[in-house]
Amino acid sequence: GNSVTQMEGPVTLSEEAFLTINCTYTATGYPSLFWYVQYPGEGLQLLLKATKADDKGSNKGFEATYRKETTSFHLEKGSVQVSDSAVYFCALKKDSGNTPLVFGKGTRLSVIA
Amino acid sequence: DAGVIQSPRHEVTEMGQEVTLRCKPISGHDYLFWYRQTMMRGLELLIYFNNNVPIDDSGMPEDRFSAKMPNASFSTLKIQPSEPRDSAVYFCASSPSGGTGELFFGEGSRLTVL
Numbered sequence: 001g002n003s004v005t006q007m008e009g010p011v012t013l014s015e016e017a018f019l020t021i022n023c024t025y026t027a028t029g030y031p032s033l034f035w036y037v038q039y040p041g042e043g044l045q046l047l048l049k050a051t052k053a054d055d056k057g058s059n060k061g062f063e064a065t066y067r068k069e070t071t072s073f074h075l076e077k078g079s080v081q082v083s084d085s086a087v088y089f090c091a092l093k094k095d096s097g098n099t100p101l102v103f104g105k106g107t108r109l110s111v112i113a
Numbered sequence: 114d115a116g117v118i119q120s121p122r123h124e125v126t127e128m129g130q131e132v133t134l135r136c137k138p139i140s141g142h143d144y145l146f147w148y149r150q151t152m153m154r155g156l157e158l159l160i161y162f163n164n165n166v167p168i169d170d171s172g173m174p175e176d177r178f179s180a181k182m183p184n185a186s187f188s189t190l191k192i193q194p195s196e197p198r199d200s201a202v203y204f205c206a207s208s209p210s211g212g213t214g215e216l217f218f219g220e221g222s223r224l225t226v227l
Contacts, residue, residue, distance in 0.1 A: 043204060044206075093214040098212070099214070100161050103155060105156075
């Protein structure tokens with residue numbers, strides 16, 4: 001079946017450190033890939049997405065590249081801020097249209113000043 | 114524009130009681146999803162609707178759970194009777210037809226069953 005595996009947290013970084021959160025997926029065909037972010041007490045919101053191989057999604061300094069050869073979609077940011085502290089979810093959508101997203105378990109990031 | 118609206122935000126109840134969670138999707142969105150979030154299992158899809166019709170309810174844990182969507186602007190998720198293991202955050206999300214598949218989430222309903 002379709003699944004998403006992401007690195008377990010929590011991840012604790014100092015401000016301005018480099019961030020990588022690993023995400024790999026299992027799916028047939030060509031899924032679309034997403035990163036969602038959940039700030040404390042809030043719902044999930046889309047951070048970035050990529051719909052085909054070699055696409056790079058980017059937003060708010062975060063980037064992720066859709067790597068079909070390694071079935072990966074790792075999230076990176078060059079310099080994290082305290083305000084980036086949140087839970088990050090990798091997700092895939094297998095088919096075109098509005099099929100549900102399959103989420104990883106989430107990775108909690110804490111950034112300390 | 115209003116986002117997805119869920120109520121209540123927090124619910125504390127005793128085992129055996131009926132719980133009803135409510136969701137108002139974004140106007141014009143044809144798809145509505147109910148997810149459950151727990152520490153152990155992460156985000157699990159419970160059920161989703163298209164144009165008010167349930168499409169896949171295979172994620173509903175057992176007969177104690179039921180969901181309805183009587184019209185395009187309202188959905189309920191009901192648990193009867195509730196059990197302590199139902200304690201979780203329940204999220205509703207909606208999306209428009211023909212989009213990229215992005216889901217728009219509400220702020221969630223945190224349920225605690227004592």
